[in-house]
Amino acid sequence: MRKLFSKVFLILLALAIPSAFAHHSFAMFDQTKKVEFTGKVSEIQWTNPHVWIMVDVPGENESLVTWGVEFTSKVHLTRRGFSPTMFSVGDEVTFSVSPYGDGSPGGRFFWVQLADGSFYCDVGAAQRVCQENNSRGELR
Amino acid sequence: MNRFAILHIFFLSILLTSTSTIAQDDVIYPANAAIVSYADLDNLPDWRGLWFPSFGQVGGDEPKLVGEALNIWQSHQIRLREDPNYEIPETTDNCEPDGFPYIMNFPYSLEFLFTPGKVTVIQEALMQVRRIFTDGRPMPVVDEVDQNYFGYSRGYWEDDTLVVRTIGTQPGQRLVRAGITNSKNLVTTERLYLDDKNKDLLHLDFTFEDSDVLAEPWHVTYTYRRDRTWEQIEYICAQNNQHALDAEGQTLVPENIRK
Numbered sequence: 460m461r462k463l464f465s466k467v468f469l470i471l472l473a474l475a476i477p478s479a480f481a482h483h484s485f486a487m488f489d490q491t492k493k494v495e496f497t498g499k500v501s502e503i504q505w506t507n508p509h510v511w512i513m514v515d516v517p518g519e520n521e522s523l524v525t526w527g528v529e530f531t532s533k534v535h536l537t538r539r540g541f542s543p544t545m546f547s548v549g550d551e552v553t554f555s556v557s558p559y560g561d562g563s564p565g566g567r568f569f570w571v572q573l574a575d576g577s578f579y580c581d582v583g584a585a586q587r588v589c590q591e592n593n594s595r596g597e598l599r
Numbered sequence: 600m601n602r603f604a605i606l607h608i609f610f611l612s613i614l615l616t617s618t619s620t621i622a623q624d625d626v627i628y629p630a631n632a633a634i635v636s637y638a639d640l641d642n643l644p645d646w647r648g649l650w651f652p653s654f655g656q657v658g659g660d661e662p663k664l665v666g667e668a669l670n671i672w673q674s675h676q677i678r679l680r681e682d683p684n685y686e687i688p689e690t691t692d693n694c695e696p697d698g699f700p701y702i703m704n705f706p707y708s709l710e711f712l713f714t715p716g717k718v719t720v721i722q723e724a725l726m727q728v729r730r731i732f733t734d735g736r737p738m739p740v741v742d743e744v745d746q747n748y749f750g751y752s753r754g755y756w757e758d759d760t761l762v763v764r765t766i767g768t769q770p771g772q773r774l775v776r777a778g779i780t781n782s783k784n785l786v787t788t789e790r791l792y793l794d795d796k797n798k799d800l801l802h803l804d805f806t807f808e809d810s811d812v813l814a815e816p817w818h819v820t821y822t823y824r825r826d827r828t829w830e831q832i833e834y835i836c837a838q839n840n841q842h843a844l845d846a847e848g849q850t851l852v853p854e855n856i857r858k
Contacts, residue, residue, distance in 0.1 A: 486684040487850055506839035508694065527856040534707060534723060534832040560684060563858040 488557040488567045496526060497553040505543035507532045512546055512571075514554065516564070527565035528554050541579060550574040555588075629734035630716030640713050644759040644793055649708035649723075649831060650801050650823035658820035659805070662779060668812040675778040687777040688848025691725070694836035698748030699765055700787055701773040702727050703803060704821060710831055718754060718761065723831045731763050741766045746783055748772070760792040774807060775819055782811035799825035 498516035510530035518524040530536055546552070551574055556566030570580040570588045580589035629635065664672050678685040691697055697705055707724035716734025721727070731752040738753045750768035754761055765787045771780045786808045794800035801823040808816045841853035851857070 486686040487852055504839055507834045508836045508838075508840055511839070511841070525856065527853060532724075532834060534834050537832055538829065559852050559858075561852060561858055563852045563856050565852070565856045 485557075485567060487559055487561075489560045490557045490567070492558055493555050493569055494558045494566060495553060495555045497551065498523075498526065500546050500548050500550045500552055501525060503543055503546050503548065505533055507534065510536055510541075512552075512554075514552065524564050526554070526556075528556055528568050528571075529565065530568045539582070545573060545579065547574075555585075626736075628716065628732070628736040630714070630732055630736075632715075635715040637715060639715065643713055643756065645798070646711045646713070646793075646801070648825045648827035649710055649829050650825055651708050652704055652706060653822045653824070654706070656775070656819050657822050659818040662774075662776070662807075662812075662817045663814040664779065664812060665814045666811065668779065668782075671780075672778050686849050688844075689773060689777060691836075692842070692844055692848060692850055694725070694840045696725050696727050696748050698727075698772045699729060699750045699752075699768045700775060700805065700807075702729055702749065703789075703805075704775060707834070708826070708829070708831055709823065721831065724834055725836050726834055731761075733761075738764065738766060741784070746770070750785075750787075760790050763787075763789040763791070765789070774809075774812065775805070779812070781807075782809055784811055785809040794822075801825065 496514070496516050498514040500512060501515045502511070502513035504511035504513075510533050512528045512530070514526045514528065515523040516526050530541075553572040555569040555571070557569060558566040568581055570578055570585045572578050572592075578589045578592045580586050627633075675685075675687050679687075686692070689697075691705075696702070702720070702722045703709065705722055705724045705727075707722065709723070710721045712719040712721070716732060718731040718733060720729040720731065722729070727749070729749045729752065731754040733754045733756065735755075736753065739751050744751055744767040746767050746769040748769065750765045752763050752765040754763040756762075766785070768781055768785055768787075770783045773779070774781045774785070788806040788808075790802075790804040792802050794802060803821045803823070805819040805821070806816050807813060807819070841855070842850045843854065845851055
């Protein structure tokens with residue numbers, strides 16, 4: 460486990476900043492803000508150039524609003540220890556995202572609390588959330 | 600023999616003649632020879648594994664831009680000051696490859712394959728491939744080549760340093776830094792070598808010469824860290840690219856969730 464931790468940590472260091480500049484800029488996100496929401500996973504797109512998790516979130520008058528969470532590529536996520544089996548359709552999850560600047564329901568992944576209570580986090584500032592909340596203290 | 604058979608033979612002979620005319624001009628260089636020796640590869644340095652780039656330029660100098668390249672750079676900087684969310688348009692925004700030279704700097708891994716007379720570079724992102732011929736074949740004439748994404752690279756080994764010259768990249772590709780692009784006259788020299796003290800560190804020293812863009816040669820250096828445990832992972836950008844671009848090349852929120 461120590462070896463895996465070391466390996467993941469080194470790769471996180473290597474990828475931390477550049478990943479934000481892959482494929483397209485993140486200018487469409489308001490990275491000064493974070494929005495949290497809870498809902499049920501409705502779709503898992505484990506793809507390149509981005510992984511997407513769609514979440515149905517309760518809205519007004521018992522309606523559901525589908526939020527789109529945009530991750531980096533599945534290449535980067537795989538190296539960070541993420542996998543498509545983390546999510547199942549119907550799971551209740553809580554996300555924190557950097558929201559779209561135009562108010563669209565979605566944003567760039569910051570961290571997620573999965574149905575089993577564990578946290579997975581983006582590189583950079585979000586790591587603090589994982590370190591504080593995952594009892595084993597592993598980077599994810 | 601009927602008329603159709605004669606015509607058939609006539610057209611077939613034209614086809615074969617033209618094909619052989621093309622083939623007669625071709626030279627078989629060592630990289631493609633039927634009989635080659637792989638033994639010489641044992642003398643090359645060990646570049647196995649994947650190489651992850653450091654973020655940004657680690658050395659070198661600042662570009663001295665001229666002409667239209669300077670105007671374009673300044674206009675981007677003005678836009679960025681006016682709107683921090685302004686996005687300098689890039690080919691990869693639309694899943695098009697970066698081409699050369701940014702293939703060497705995209706924040707994914709590089710893999711180097713050595714075969715007799717050739718070094719093949721595979722960039723994980725968008726699965727881009729670049730071929731560097733080291734078999735002594737001549738560099739083509741820039742005005743006669745089909746300008747393309749990755750250009751035409753010729754290299755040689757200077758002890759354990761791979762020295763590469765590249766011409767023929769199509770104009771308008773990212774010259775390392777967002778907002779700077781090359782002209783058709785770009786000539787790039789690269790020197791790639793392992794660090795003296797740390798064999799898991801690879802150096803790449805670029806020299807860009809482009810009289811339409813730069814007042815003088817621009818030296819830029821990068822480093823890469825080796826990882827021997829990972830393999831490259833498939834990356835098809837067109838698999839699920841949901842971001843359209845507006846008329847100014849700005850990335851849009853996906854249509855299915857756009858407010």
